[in-house]
Amino acid sequence: MNIISTRHMKRSFIEEVLERTKKMDPVAESKKQLDILEGKILATLFFEPSTRTNLSFTTAMKMLGGTVIGFDNPRTSSVKKGETLADTIRVVQSYANAIVMRHPNEGAAALAAEFTNIPIINAGDGSNQHPTQALLDLYTILKEKHKIDGLEITLAGDLKYGRTIHSLAYALGKFDVSIVFASPPALRIQRWIINDLKSAGISVKETDNIETTSDVLYLTRIQKERFPDIEEYQKVASAYVLNEESLKKIGKETMIMHPLPRVNEITPEIDHDKRAKYFVQSSYGIPTRMAILSMVMGD
Amino acid sequence: MNIISTRHMKRSFIEEVLERTKKMDPVAESKKQLDILEGKILATLFFEPSTRTNLSFTTAMKMLGGTVIGFDNPRTSSVKKGETLADTIRVVQSYANAIVMRHPNEGAAALAAEFTNIPIINAGDGSNQHPTQALLDLYTILKEKHKIDGLEITLAGDLKYGRTIHSLAYALGKFDVSIVFASPPALRIQRWIINDLKSAGISVKETDNIETTSDVLYLTRIQKERFPDIEEYQKVASAYVLNEESLKKIGKETMIMHPLPRVNEITPEIDHDKRAKYFVQSSYGIPTRMAILSMVMGD
Amino acid sequence: MNIISTRHMKRSFIEEVLERTKKMDPVAESKKQLDILEGKILATLFFEPSTRTNLSFTTAMKMLGGTVIGFDNPRTSSVKKGETLADTIRVVQSYANAIVMRHPNEGAAALAAEFTNIPIINAGDGSNQHPTQALLDLYTILKEKHKIDGLEITLAGDLKYGRTIHSLAYALGKFDVSIVFASPPALRIQRWIINDLKSAGISVKETDNIETTSDVLYLTRIQKERFPDIEEYQKVASAYVLNEESLKKIGKETMIMHPLPRVNEITPEIDHDKRAKYFVQSSYGIPTRMAILSMVMGD
8 A cells, every 4th residue: 555645545545544543643642652563664765854754754653663764865875876766666675564755756656656565655756745744734624623524724825836735635625625725826736736626526716815714724835946036035925924913814713734844934923822733733743644654554 | 851951950960860870880881771761752853963972862762672763964854944943842842752952052952941841951052061971971980980079170171162061060060079170271161160160169270281180181172163373273282182291291090081072182092091081981971871861751 | 703804704604694594584574573682782884875785784683673873974973073983983882782884995894893892794895895795695696596606607897996796706705606707907806806716716717798608697887987088988888788688698597686776787678587686686685684683793
């Protein structure tokens, strides 16, 4: 079983992940060990930097009694010598029971899966997908809003290059939700994603600001590098910053989410607002990844 | 419980660490496992390079049956993306039972402790403090000299920027000792540290050479970068080098210590002198850190 | 017991490694744990990049129930501060039961062994030796050809700088084999290795192409950097590339081996040829290193 993309993920599979995550949650919170993956080895291949995702997969695996090998710095690996991804995967498969990988190229995880029979978990492939983030996002929504069906969710910021957004949009598309896409014109979500969602019967709207009363406002960073000139960037980016002032225009029950790390798109002054749930969201990464690892490698 | 600085550390606490270290010592020496931290997770966040401190904390944690996660290269982490220390800590606290951190900024560990309820252990914050080094230094003195009270200790080299020196000076200040500070004028220890020690009733002297008959001579490296010009550096640095020649001017019972790594301030020709104890000192890092981890995370 | 070089390794020792590897093979394949090194600590000190060797030692140690500490990036270590290898070894020996090390300098592992009483395993010292690679290569030959004595083996590519070649040539030299050295004139194997092998009664030939009917063709990469100009490189390198075309000139029973990573010296189009055994060879790294670790650290 691979976890490559949420695009063709079945609702029943997502529900099973959420169900399992609920069981893992108290284990994760007490930082207890549950040795169901004892004797199993997870390889974490990070061809791109990561703190949160790498550490949370490692923590989840170790909490389940398993062992972790891997690298987080391709400069110290054979990749530097020019080895292809296919070769790296074929070698590592004889070391491990499953592979978690992050890679700068879109489609890298799918490619890797073609060269091995052990499970591949995509921890981010370029600006394409980051499915385990979407699963923990859904768990956060379920846990905090007690349901997913029937909600309106605003996805905001860099919708074009944000793999987190792409994964979450498709995952939400398996539920009975309304989605609002809020972004500057230059960073709109791809037309084919809109079309896919509409075909699935999802109500979709587009807007260019984050003033919303949605049940959830999911904010992501707008990166300077995406804009031809700095003035253009400054003009639009300021409309996607959440601070004490702009928070006043957000619904009283709107839960604020962010995949982290944030830089300045959410100011620390609002961290203690009861709507701000991004650190709680981050903490759900552990039980969600415990659930995924147990499904992929467990008996 | 945090281990941030030796400045306000109580003598009774230091004595408890030394007592526990004594019990851990045979465990560390035989490289046996003592599973009192089984199921506990330590996060080691090294925002600055380290071999010895990182490896010795990792070894100590694993010898106690615990699990280690972390990073030793901030270039591969979210820090590179501009995440604040506060955010990193708030995320990592949901992964681990305690955090060991090294950071280039003075006060970073104290800042981190404000954002979390899990224990923070300072493994070096800029040129401020390195308290676990001081505790292993005290254990070395106790073990080799069979007491701390009543001794005269010379701290030599870069007293201005050396965090090891600052931590050790304050830790020694809880005992009934005499301290001699030996350094070039440009690298003298801060006046407020001298004043703090004098207020605590410690006898303090200052000198500009390492010729001593103290019970302990604790040498540290003088870094080129601290001097405006290379000539100035060469003029003073040579007076803080311990070799066969300069060793003749050191007391017959003076124990020589160094936090390591050394570069050329102690030449290898004196490694086999019976007074040279820096490798023994280094080896006490394991039992001392086992003691600290067990106090911080144990039941 | 150290594993520094195959040059003076006894045939009886090699046979014991092969025998033990055979017992470890099913354990490695099912990725089960065999806890004979529980409570033991292995330090992996990689002063030079590695994926395969580092990951496979780590995996082998963990499969045997042991613990691994270490670094794979000297830029994050004390080495950066100018510490000598001798000092690093003397410090690390108090943390671990054995050390695996890779270092850019020829003789580094032998030097390290002079400063410690714990076992040193050489995982590559410059262009000198890589003995555990040679042992897994021999295991591959034994496993796939059911014997070593009586075989003809062609070692091809960069024979001058290839540490894998040097280790394998000496290891083969303990058996009753014929060796063919195939390389461009500029990358011929050292005369003293030829002489050593001939003194040991080995039949040795040299050639400048890889067309062979040997039982084994062991190919290695020819690096651009070895040639004064790029034209010179391109002229010779093309004769050491194995693709569908050149494969036709290789014996029908000739097993093709490569230490990996490969870049373009073997094209992926021949990966499914039944003679291509380099991924199988790579997978034998785990049981071979399990055997070595158990011999070096086991009771």
